[in-house]
Structures are given as C-alpha cells and as structure tokens.
Amino acid sequence: MPPVYVVVLTYGGKSWLERFLPSLFATDYPDFRVWVIDNGSQPPLIDWIEARFPQVKALRYAENTGYAGGYQRFFSEHGSEVPYLALLNDDVEVTPSWLRVLVERMERCTDLAAVQPKVLAWRQRNLFEYAGAAGGFLDVLGYPTCRGRDEADQAQYEIPSQVFWAGGAAFLLRTKAIAESLQGMLFKSYYFMHMEEIDLCWRLQRAGWKVGYEPASVVYHVGGASLSHAHARKTFYNFRNSLFLLWENLSGWERYLRVALRLVLDAPAALYLLIKGGPSHVAAIACAHWSFFGYIARKKLNICAYLPFLPYRQLKGIASLPTLSGKRKYPYLPLVC
Numbered sequence: 001m002p003p004v005y006v007v008v009l010t011y012g013g014k015s016w017l018e019r020f021l022p023s024l025f026a027t028d029y030p031d032f033r034v035w036v037i038d039n040g041s042q043p044p045l046i047d048w049i050e051a052r053f054p055q056v057k058a059l060r061y062a063e064n065t066g067y068a069g070g071y072q073r074f075f076s077e078h079g080s081e082v083p084y085l086a087l088l089n090d091d092v093e094v095t096p097s098w099l100r101v102l103v104e105r106m107e108r109c110t111d112l113a114a115v116q117p118k119v120l121a122w123r124q125r126n127l128f129e130y131a132g133a134a135g136g137f138l139d140v141l142g143y144p145t146c147r148g149r150d151e152a153d154q155a156q157y158e159i160p161s162q163v164f165w166a167g168g169a170a171f172l173l174r175t176k177a178i179a180e181s182l183q184g185m186l187f188k189s190y191y192f193m194h195m196e197e198i199d200l201c202w203r204l205q206r207a208g209w210k211v212g213y214e215p216a217s218v219v220y221h222v223g224g225a226s227l228s229h230a231h232a233r234k235t236f237y238n239f240r241n242s243l244f245l246l247w248e249n250l251s252g253w254e255r256y257l258r259v260a261l262r263l264v265l266d267a268p269a270a271l272y273l274l275i276k277g278g279p280s281h282v283a284a285i286a287c288a289h290w291s292f293f294g295y296i297a298r299k300k301l302n303i304c305a306y307l308p309f310l311p312y313r314q315l316k317g318i319a320s321l322p323t324l325s326g327k328r329k330y331p332y333l334p335l336v337c
Contacts, residue, residue: 001103004032004172005078006086009070012041013090014048016222020093021053029099032086033057037074040064066192067168075186079175089169091222093122101217102172105160109337113177113209114201116166117217118157126152129221132167135213136198137330139319141265142246142258142312144198147213147330162333163213164205164317168197169221174209181207188244188302190295194234195241202249205315206307212335232280235273239266240288247292248301251309258312263289 006024010017017036024034034056038045046060061070071087079085084103088094098117105115119132128134128148134157135147146167148157178186182203187196201211246258266285273281295301312318321329 001030002083004084004086005035005082006032006088007035007074008088008090009037009039010090011039011064014045016090023093026096027099028096037070039070065189068187068191068196069189072187072189080179083175085173085175087171092170093220095218098217098219102214105214106174109335111210112212113174113204114166114171115212115214116171117219118215119167119169119219119221120153122220122222125220128153129223131223132169135163136165136167137317137319138164139323141322143323145319145323158215160335161213162210162316162335165198165201166211170219177209191241194237195245199245203304203307206310232284235281235284236288239285240291243292248303254312
C-alpha cells in the first residue's frame with residue numbers, strides 16, 4: 001500500500017487532540033505518518049504535542065492563517081513527498097479501517113482526486129454530521145448542501161458515488177492532482193476557513209478530475225470546534241466565501257447573474273438571521289459583501305484562468321431543487337471503476 005500523510009491542523013485544540021488522536025493511532029493502514037500542526041495557537045501547543053504524542057511529527061506555524069492557509073503551507077512544503085494526503089480536523093474520531101478503505105478506493109478509481117468517508121455525528125452517532133455527511137453538492141442556486149444532513153443513518157447512502165465536493169473535516173487527496181493539475185494550489189489562503197474545500201473540488205472538476213464518497217469508511221465529527229453556528233464570524237466566512245466560489249469558478253454572464261442572484265437572496269437570509277441570531281449576523285453579512293467587493297476592486301481573487309470554465313449545467317453533483325425549498329433531491333452519480 002502506498003505511503004500516506006495524515007495531517008491534523010489545530011488551533012488551541014488541546015482537548016480535542018487528547019480525546020481523538022488515540023483513535024487515529026489505531027488506524028489499521030500499514031504505511032502512514034501522522035503530522036500535527038500547531039497553527040498559531042496561543043499559548044503554543046507544540047511542546048505539549050511532542051511530549052504527549054511522541055509518535056507524531058509536530059510542526060509549529062507562528063501565525064494562525066486558518067484552515068486554508070495552514071494546509072496550503074503544509075502542502076507547499078511536504079505535499080510532493082507522498083502520493084496521498086489525508087486531511088483531518090482535530091475534532092474527528094476515526095474508525096480503524098477509515099484510511100485503508102479510502103486509499104483502496106483511490107487506487108481503483110484513478111480518475112478520483114479526492115474522496116471523503118461517511119461523516120457521522122460524534123454526539124449522536126446514528127445521525128449524519130452537518131458538515132460532510134454523505135457527500136457535498138451544490139443546488140441550482142449555487143448554495144452548498146450535503147446529502148444526509150438532518151437524517152439518521154439508515155443505510156440509505158451505502159453505495160460509493162461521485163459528489164460535487166468532499167467535506168473538509170476528513171478527506172483523502174491525490175497529491176499529483178494538486179501538484180500538476182492545480183499548479184500546487186491546494187487551498188486559497190484568503191478563504192481562511194469555510195468553503196475552501198468546495199473551491200478545491202470545483203477546481204479539480206474543472207481540471208477533469210472526479211470527487212467521491214466512500215460509505216465503507218466511517219468517521220465521527222464533533223463539528224463547530226473552530227466556530228459555532230451561533231458565531232457571527234462563521235456567518236461572515238460562509239456568506240463571503242460563497243460569493244468567492246461563484247465569482248472564481250464561473251465565467252461570462254453566469255458569473256454575474258449568479259452572483260447578483262445571490263446578493264439579492266442574501267437580503268431575506270439577513271432578515272432570518274436577524275430574528276434567529278441577532279443584529280451581529282446582519283452586520284456579518286454586510287461585512288461579507290464589503291469584503292467581497294473589496295477583493296474584486298483590488299483584483300485579489302484568483303480565477304485560475306489556466307483551467308477551463310464549465311457551464312453550471314455541465315457540472316456533476318448539482319441538486320435539482322433549491323436548498324431553500326426545504327426539499328431534498330440529490331443526483332445519484334455512480335463510481336464506475
């Protein structure tokens with residue numbers, strides 16, 4: 001079996017590492033190395049990590065550059081050393097076979113660049129976890145959604161399939177796809193956190209690769225360890241980075257039309273969040289718009305023009321019903337390999 005790096009990025013996640021790293025060490029894969037990155041924690045965690053878990057390779061990044069920046073730096077420094085790279089949140093408990101099953105799937109399906117496991121909730125282990133679940137999709141309006149959200153796991157998603165995006169809590173990457181097809185750009189650092197994995201998977205599709213879901217691999221995710229759903233900062237990143245996604249990965253009239261539609265739809269979303277979460281969330285949406293237009297004005301966004309732009313209707317993994325309707329209808333895209 002090919003060697004794999006399993007990388008856990010943490011920011012002040014000492015309690016999560018203490019709880020969940022032991023499950024990672026029980027992984028039954030024969031050739032993997034665990035890296036733990038202290039991503040600017042204050043006070044620093046690296047001395048504690050090295051003393052408590054001497055079997056890991058520990059790194060310390062002085063500045064917290066978020067999920068996107070931390071993993072991008074690691075890939076730039078070490079991504080070419082192994083054929084597969086597994087990214088894992090510090091609040092994820094893995095099962096013994098999680099990694100072996102993912103690698104076996106990638107070895108069989110040579111057109112896969114990324115594959116995610118089944119992501120269940122750590123606290124309610126019979127439920128799918130919100131971020132990742134049984135694979136990510138976009139709806140007809142461009143909103144990200146996940147198959148299995150708010151559902152109990154009743155073996156309804158037990159067939160390996162192609163999805164639009166793999167959840168960033170736990171997924172496996174083919175490093176050659178990033179190094180060669182994406183010119184070494186794993187994540188765009190200015191996303192900081194949230195939706196950078198969707199941008200990655202969209203760019204991989206533009207480059208001709210596929211993204212998969214493997215239900216035989218199972219992990220349990222706490223969720224909200226970095227920012228809870230009630231935090232206005234989370235609202236800021238979700239709304240701003242969702243606009244980044246559309247602007248950077250669509251072209252021509254589709255880019256302008258879909259971004260304009262999203263800006264219009266953000267108004268009722270702001271009213272909903274005002275009632276549910278308070279005025280800080282409305283301010284976060286306004287700041288998200290301001291930041292988005294600021295990036296455009298300063299020409300700071302990277303559309304990766306070396307990749308072809310695909311019309312929205314040609315993308316694989318687009319749900320036919322809008323998420324806002326409350327109805328679920330996800331496409332089934334079998335993995336044939």
